Structures are given as structure tokens and as C-alpha cells.
Amino acid sequence: MRLMYSESEDAKRLYQYGFDNGHYRYSEALAVAKHMRHVLGYGDARIRSSLIEFCKTHDPFFREIPRRSTILRIVRNSVKDFRETKEKIILLESELNSVRVIKNFKFQKILVGMMALCKLHKRDVFWINEWKFIRKIISPYIKNKDIWNCMAEAFHKGLVDEPKADYHHLTFFDLNNTSYDGESKSIELNNDRDFINLSRLYEEYCGGVLGYCRECGKEFIKQGKAHVLCDVHKQKAILRKHSRYNKKR
Secondary structure (H helix, E strand, C coil), rough: CCCCCCCCHHHHHHEEEEEEECCHHHHHHHHHHHHHHHHCCCCHHHHHHHHHHHHHHCCCCCCCCCCHHHHHHHHCCCCCCEEEEEEEEEECCCHHHHHHHHCCCHHHHHHHHHHHHHHHHHCCCCHHHHHHHHHHCCCCCHHHHHHHHHHHHHHHHHCCCCCCEEEEEEECCCCCCCCCCCCCEEEEEECHHHCCCCHHHHHHHHHCEEECCCCCCEEECCCCCCCCCHHHHHHHHHHHHHHHHHHHC
């Protein structure tokens, strides 16, 4: 999975050295076609013939006839600009703190992941077909039910607009807000590795895994899976346990 990259740089390298693994891939062929159009100035007919020759040269198993419709689609799509997503992503302290109104640490991570991906693509809309990326950067064990429940909770807390059929509009961050002073607490994402480690980075930002007391809802740092009470109610629970034990004796 690649999230932060420069398609123009990849296209230049691919055009010079061929496919990365020695075999045809649609995304790499599209990058080469864009290089031919936007850098070399080729037209549709020349892109088609040059791309077929390029694929035959760098993939000995490439066959033109089965790929004919795909090559035509690549030529059409090559008119689009290069995708550039190498800019550093900064998740501001105010944005990260806004998701903590939800008293569920897994839901907080899902929203932080959505915000990071939206900032990467410079939009505040998160499409349902991008849920797979949440599983990759947060946890493979997140289910569709978890994300739907997260969106419902976020809607009630005013963090997202009412969920639509195929997308979510996030309202708890502003794409135009660049007021980062370099000193306030934040999370910086500089490469794909940072995206993959976003769950751990958010835990470090919070000081650990957050838990919420099942009695009063107070936030605390969990010391283990069985840690479900704040210090005050934990002591009360211990006293009740001792009282029951003494009465039984």
C-alpha cells in the first residue's frame, strides 16, 4: 500500500527503467502514459503505440490483444494530472482533542485515521470504499459494524454530518487551518511508515491507551485490558469486595 508518493517522479523512473517487478501493472502503465503525454508531449495514437511497445519491452509475458481495452482506458485516463501526495501531513492538537469527546478509544482512532487520509487527499469527505485503508493504518480487526457505530456516535457529537449512502463529511477539522506553530503538541506524518504507525502515534500523543470508567465515564490511562474503572471507583469496588468477604465470614 502506498499513500504518500509523487506520481511524476515514479513515472520518470518507470519510463527509464521499466516496471518495478518486471511485470505489467495498471498503475505503473498509467504513470508511464502520463509521462508520455504531459512530459514528452505525445498524442493519443502515439501514447497507445509507445505504451504497447514499452510493455512488450519490459514484460516478456505481456500480450497486446487481451489488454487492448485496458490500454485504451489508460490512454483516456492519462489526460489527468499527476497525483502528488508527498506533502507532510500535520494533525493539529485542536483537531486531535476534538475527537476525544467520544468516549471510545477505538472510535477515536478511526476518526483520526479518516482525518489523516482526508488531509492527504485535500478534502473533507471520506468515501465508504476507502474503509479498507482504515483497516490498514489503524487495525485489521476493525469491522464495518465498528465504523458504522463510530459514524453514528460522531454524528451525535457533531463531528460529522449525517452519514450519506456512500460518503461521510467530516466537520471537526478545517483543511484551510495551517496555524501550526511548530511547538504545540501534534502528530506529523512524513511517509507511509508514519501512516502505518498512526495507531501507535495517537497512543503516544494521548500518553497511552485511553479508557473510560464504566461507573462515571472519567478518562484514564489503561494499565491492562481488565482496567475498566477510574482510581476512585476502583477503590470503592475493592472496599465492596472486602465487605462482602467479611460478611460471608
